[in-house]
Amino acid sequence: MSAMLKLSFVFSEANDRKWCIAKPSTPDAQLEMNIQYVCESQRYHKIDCSAIRPGGSCYNPSNKVSSASMVIDLYFQPEGQTTNACHFNGSGMIVYENPSE
Template sequence: MQFIIHIISLFVFFELLLHLDFTAMSAMLKLSFVFFVLTIALFECFTTSTEAREVKNENGREANDRKWCIAKPSTSDAQLEMNVQYVCQQGYYKISCSVIQPGGSCYIPSNKVSSASMVMNLFFQQDGQTANACYFNGSGLLVYENPTVGSCNYPPQ
């Protein structure tokens, strides 16, 4: 419904533009008016494009009902290591990082993204699945499909 209101608003602004007599206006006033209308139009487009929408996965469920936090594959090794250290050494949630250590179900020493993703998700789940809990200096990525691979099971919500 809000999208329709935005479209109608844009239509009204452009109709005003078409019916105004610009010959009697000074050049500066014309430019100011056009800039104002374009600003409103861009604002309307921006607010429309950022509205929350219901997203469904292939099972027809709302995508937002289960979330996981993983590391972006492009994250540097240094940032991945900082993420692991942050999660494993903070004391508030007492997250066990044994799953990414030798003998753990997610121990893959050659895949730092996988190890970091597991502990980042543990932190994200423990912290209530807030957007900030998956930020990790911009290296976190929210996903709506379970990233479990093999015996490395990601706990759901």
Template sequence: MVNVGLGHAELSSTHSNGRVQEERRNEGVVTSWCIAKPSTDDESLNHNIDYSCRQKGVDCRPIQPGGSCFNPDSIISHASFAMNLFYKSAGKNYWNCHFNGTGLIVTQNPSWGTCKYPA
């Protein structure tokens, strides 16, 4: 099990505070998401956001002020959301979550409250 802090959100083995935790299986395939490694420096996280949000098929409006994923207002949370959008739009191959070693593939849904990470 991976416990990863995403600002105020944390992936863990418990259900609380509006956390969504699930492992989906579709025809024997485990659903996955891409998030930022907690040890990633802010400069790399900013680069990951900029890169991801410039790609075709990636809509980063949810991490803008007032968006459904703006809170928690932290760089790691915003980067994780943007990185996951890129991961999904690029085909969900493991290399689509590499981000120069700063990405982490997880099988527990990192969605939090109103912020829904697309699978």
């Protein structure tokens, strides 16, 4: 095992907290589809998206990346923080630092 691979493996084991956010380069149409999928389909979990809706504490219609990041992480966490749960047609990415801090 290479030193880089070993270091990466050790780091990921030591830091088991992960978040899924939207890639900043994602087109608005894809971000909207992600939000709609998470907030309206609710096949697996009942996800409360009221924070990004008008009147919500995180409502900001001019920042779709932020809104999409919030809801896709709400989906990602109960799905076990798996790579597949953060795919969103290639528009999601896993990060190891809390994006809300």
